Amino acid sequence: xxxxxxxxxxxxxxxxxxxxxxxxxxxxxxxxxxxxxxxxxxxxxxxxxxxxxxxxxxxxxxxxxxxxxxxxxxxxxxxxxxxxxxxxxxxxxxxxxxxxxxxxxxxxxxxxxxxxxxxxxxxxxxxxxxxxxxxxxxxxxxxxxxxxxxxxxxxxxxxxxxxxxxxxxxxxxxxxxxxxxxxxxxxxxxxxxxxxxxxxxxxxxxxxxxxxxxxxxxxxxxxxxxxxxxxxxxxxxxxxxxxxxxxxxxxxxxxxxxxxxxxxxxxxxxxxxxxxxxxxxxxxxxxxxxxxxxxxxxxxxxxxxxxxxxxxxxxxxxxxxxxxxxxxxxxxxxxxxxxxxxxxxxxxxxxxxxxxxxxxxxxxxxxxxxxxxxxxxxxxxxxxxxxxxxxxxxxxxxxxxxxxxxxxxxxxxxxxxxxxxxxxxxxxxxxxxxxxxxxxxxxxxxxxxxxxxxxxxxxxxxxxxxxxxxxxxxxxxxxxxxxxxxxxxxxxxxxxxxxxxxxxxxxxxxxxxxxxx
Amino acid sequence: xxxxxxxxxxxxxxxxxxxxxxxxxxxxxxxxxxxxxxxxxxxxxxxxxxxxxxxxxxxxxxxxxxxxxxxxxxxxxxxxxxxxxxxxxxxxxxxxxxxxxxxxxxxxxxxxxxxxxxxxxxxxxxxxxxxxxxxxxxxxxxxxxxxxxxxxxxxxxxxxxxxxxxxxxxxxxxxxxxxxxxxxxxxxxxxxxxxxxxxxxxxxxxx
Numbered sequence: 001x002x003x004x005x006x007x008x009x010x011x012x013x014x015x016x017x018x019x020x021x022x023x024x025x026x027x028x029x030x031x032x033x034x035x036x037x038x039x040x041x042x043x044x045x046x047x048x049x050x051x052x053x054x055x056x057x058x059x060x061x062x063x064x065x066x067x068x069x070x071x072x073x074x075x076x077x078x079x080x081x082x083x084x085x086x087x088x089x090x091x092x093x094x095x096x097x098x099x100x101x102x103x104x105x106x107x108x109x110x111x112x113x114x115x116x117x118x119x120x121x122x123x124x125x126x127x128x129x130x131x132x133x134x135x136x137x138x139x140x141x142x143x144x145x146x147x148x149x150x151x152x153x154x155x156x157x158x159x160x161x162x163x164x165x166x167x168x169x170x171x172x173x174x175x176x177x178x179x180x181x182x183x184x185x186x187x188x189x190x191x192x193x194x195x196x197x198x199x200x201x202x203x204x205x206x207x208x209x210x211x212x213x214x215x216x217x218x219x220x221x222x223x224x225x226x227x228x229x230x231x232x233x234x235x236x237x238x239x240x241x242x243x244x245x246x247x248x249x250x251x252x253x254x255x256x257x258x259x260x261x262x263x264x265x266x267x268x269x270x271x272x273x274x275x276x277x278x279x280x281x282x283x284x285x286x287x288x289x290x291x292x293x294x295x296x297x298x299x300x301x302x303x304x305x306x307x308x309x310x311x312x313x314x315x316x317x318x319x320x321x322x323x324x325x326x327x328x329x330x331x332x333x334x335x336x337x338x339x340x341x342x343x344x345x346x347x348x349x350x351x352x353x354x355x356x357x358x359x360x361x362x363x364x365x366x367x368x369x370x371x372x373x374x375x376x377x378x379x380x381x382x383x384x385x386x387x388x389x390x391x392x393x394x395x396x397x398x399x400x401x402x403x404x405x406x407x408x409x410x411x412x413x414x415x416x417x418x419x420x421x422x423x424x425x426x427x428x429x430x431x432x433x434x435x436x437x438x439x440x441x442x443x444x445x446x447x448x449x450x451x452x453x454x455x456x457x458x459x460x461x462x463x464x465x466x467x468x469x470x471x472x473x474x475x476x477x478x479x480x481x482x483x484x485x486x487x488x489x490x491x492x493x494x495x496x497x498x499x500x501x502x503x504x505x506x507x508x509x510x511x512x513x514x515x516x517x
Numbered sequence: 518x519x520x521x522x523x524x525x526x527x528x529x530x531x532x533x534x535x536x537x538x539x540x541x542x543x544x545x546x547x548x549x550x551x552x553x554x555x556x557x558x559x560x561x562x563x564x565x566x567x568x569x570x571x572x573x574x575x576x577x578x579x580x581x582x583x584x585x586x587x588x589x590x591x592x593x594x595x596x597x598x599x600x601x602x603x604x605x606x607x608x609x610x611x612x613x614x615x616x617x618x619x620x621x622x623x624x625x626x627x628x629x630x631x632x633x634x635x636x637x638x639x640x641x642x643x644x645x646x647x648x649x650x651x652x653x654x655x656x657x658x659x660x661x662x663x664x665x666x667x668x669x670x671x672x673x674x675x676x677x678x679x680x681x682x683x684x685x686x687x688x689x690x691x692x693x694x695x696x697x698x699x700x701x702x703x704x705x706x707x708x709x710x711x712x713x714x715x716x717x718x719x720x721x722x723x724x
Binding site: 017018020021022023024025026027028030031032050053064065457458476477478479480481494496497500501502503504505506507 | 546547548549550551552553554555583584585586587588589590591592606607608609611644645646647648649650653655656657658659703705706707708709710
C-alpha cells in the first residue's frame with residue numbers, strides 16, 4: 001500500500017509545467033524588462049527595470065548580464081557605429097557611513113537616507129569601457145559624424161521632469177570621447193537642447209535658449225568660437241526649433257518656434273542673415289546633392305526651396321499642406337502625418353513634382369536603402385464613403401510607393417502595423433511588416449507584390465536591425481523574448497527568459513559602499 | 518568486550534518509528550515573495566527513526582514542497598514606452614528536503630516523551646517559471662535546480678496513547694526549533710535563503 005502512495009508523491013513533485021502549484025499571487029512593482037531595446041552589431045541590449053540590470057542577448061550565445069557595478073540603467077543610446085551603447089543610470093548610496101550598512105534596509109534602519117548617484121557608462125562588447133558621474137538632468141546624446149565623440153545634454157522636449165540633484169547647472173554640455181570615455185564639461189548657455197556637428201567634426205553648433213554657439217573641437221579645449229544671440233532684447237525669448245548645417249558646413253540654418261524667420265548663421269564670417277519663410281515651418285531638410293534646403297508647413301499648402309548661394313527662396317504651391325520630408329538625394333518625398341492623403345515627389349532642381357494620392361492618411365513612412373521604394377503605414381480614417389472605399393477607410397494598411405515609376409499600391413492590414421523595414425537583399429526587394437496582436441511576421445516581395453508569413457513565438461512589439469543584414473523582433477512576453485531573423489533564409493532564432501534575471505529579489509544591497517567610491 | 522556490550526545494548530533498545538509529517542521552515546527572505554507571500558515553506562513528508570541505544574534514535578526524514586503563485590508585473594508595451602495591462606505568469610518552487618540526524622528523548626513516557634533533535638539537511642529546489650500558462654509549448658517555460666545543505670535543531674515531544682504493551686503503537690510528534698539552509702542559488706535569476714522557525718508535526722507508528 002505504501003509504495004504506490006510514495007510513487008504518486010514523487011510524481012507530483014517532478015511534474016512539468018502543466019500542473020504548477022498556484023496558492024496565491026505576487027505583483028512586482030516594476031516591469032521585468034523594457035522592450036525599447038538597443039540593437040548593436042554584437043548583440044542586443046535590454047534594460048531590466050525590476051532587477052536594475054542590463055541584459056546582453058545574442059542569437060547563439062544566449063543571454064548574459066552586463067556588469068555595470070550596481071548602476072541601474074534608465075536610458076540606452078547606441079553609438080553611431082553600433083559597436084557600443086551609452087548607458088544612463090543611477091545607483092543608491094546611504095547618507096550614513098556606518099560599516100554595518102550593506103543594504104537599503106540597513107540604511108533606513110539606521111536612520112540614513114538613500115540618495116541616488118547618476119552616472120553614464122560606455123559599454124562595448126558587453127563590458128563597461130568607462131563611466132563617469134553626471135548630473136541627473138542629462139538625458140540626450142548627439143554624436144559627431146565620425147562617431148568618435150558624443151555630446152550629452154538636456155532635451156527638455158522629451159517631456160520628462162528635470163531631475164535635480166543638489167544644484168544642477170543647466171548651462172553645461174558634456175563632451176565624451178567614445179574611445180577613452182573621457183568627459184569634458186563645457187558651459188554653453190542656458191538649456192542647450194540641440195547639438196550639430198559640421199562635416200569634418202571640427203565644430204559643434206549648439207542651440208540654447210536665445211542663442212547659438214559654435215564650439216571648436218580640434219584643440220581639445222572645447223573653446224567657444226562664436227556666440228550668436230538670436231535676439232538683441234533680453235526681454236524677448238527666442239526659442240530655436242530646429243537647426244541644420246549646409247552641406248559645406250559654412251552656414252547653420254536655424255528655425256524658431258512660432259516665427260516665420262529663418263536665421264542663417266555664417267559660421268566663418270560670424271554674421272547672421274534673416275530670411276523670411278512662408279510661415280513657421282514644421283519640418284526642414286537639407287539636401288546635400290541639390291545643395292538646397294526644404295521647408296514645409298502644417299497649415300500652408302506650399303513647400304519652400306532655399307538655395308545656399310544667395311539664400312533665395314522659391315515657393316512651390318501644393319494641393320495640401322505637408323508636415324514631413326524625406327530627402328532622396330536631389331529629390332524629396334513630402335507627406336503628411338496630420339491626416340492629409342497627398343504625397344509629392346519633388347525634384348529640387350526643377351522645383352517640379354509628381355503627386356501621389358494615398359488611400360488612407362500615413363502615420364509613418366520608411367524608405368528602402370536604395371531610395372527607390374517607400375513603405376507608408378496608413379491608419380483608419382473617418383469615412384464619408386460607402387462600400388469598398390468605406391471598408392478600406394476603416395482599416396489599417398501598408399502602402400507601397402514606387403519612387404521611380406511614381407505610383408503607389410495600397411494593401412490592407414488585418415491589424416495595426418507596428419513597424420516596417422526593408423531587407424538588404426537588393427535583388428529581391430522585400431519588406432517586413434509587423435502587425436499588432438499577431439504572431440505572423442509578414443514578408444512582402446515588392447517585385448512580385450506577394451506576401452508570406454513567418455510565424456513568431458509570440459506577438460511582436462517592435463523591430464530593429466541586427467548585425468549586417470539581420471533583424472531582431474521584440475516579442476510581447478513577460479519573461480523577455482527576442483526573435484532574430486535571418487532574411488536570407490527566413491530562419492528565426494528566439495532567445496527568451498532574460499527578464500527572469502533578478503526575479504528572486506532579496507534584500508537590495510547598496511552596490512557601492514562608501515569605501516569603494 | 519566493548520563490541521559485545523554495544524550489541525547487547527542495541528538489542529535491548531531496538532525500536533523503529535515511521536511517521537507522516539507536515540514540515541515547514543521559515544522563508545522571510547524577500548526573494549521568496551515571488552513564489553509565496555507567506556513567510557514559510559511548508560510541505561509533507563515522511564520521518565523514520567531507529568533507536569540504537571535507549572533514548573537515542575537515528576532519524577531520517579524526507580519532505581516535499583510545492584509552492585507557487587501567479588506572478589504579475591506591469592509590461593512596457595512598445596518601443597515608445599507605452600504601458601500595457603499587466604500580464605500573468607507563474608512561478609513555482611518544487612522542493613525536496615532530506616535529513617539525517619539524531620533524537621534524544623529526555624524523558625521516556627508512554628504518553629508524552631519530550632526530546633531534542635538535530636538533523637543535517639539537503640534541500641533540492643527546482644524553480645519553475647512560465648510566462649504563458651495557457652500554452653503547453655511556451656518557449657519561456659524555464660526550469661532551474663539548486664541544492665543547499667543545512668541543519669535543524671528542534672525540541673519536541675513524542676505523543677503516545679499509553680499503549681506500551683502493543684507491538685505496533687500509534688504515535689504522534691510535534692516539534693519546534695530553528696532551521697538554516699544555505700542559499701539556493703539560481704544564478705542570475707536570484708537566490709532563496711530558507712531559514713528561521715522550523716515546525717514539524719506528524720502521526721505514525723512505533724514498533
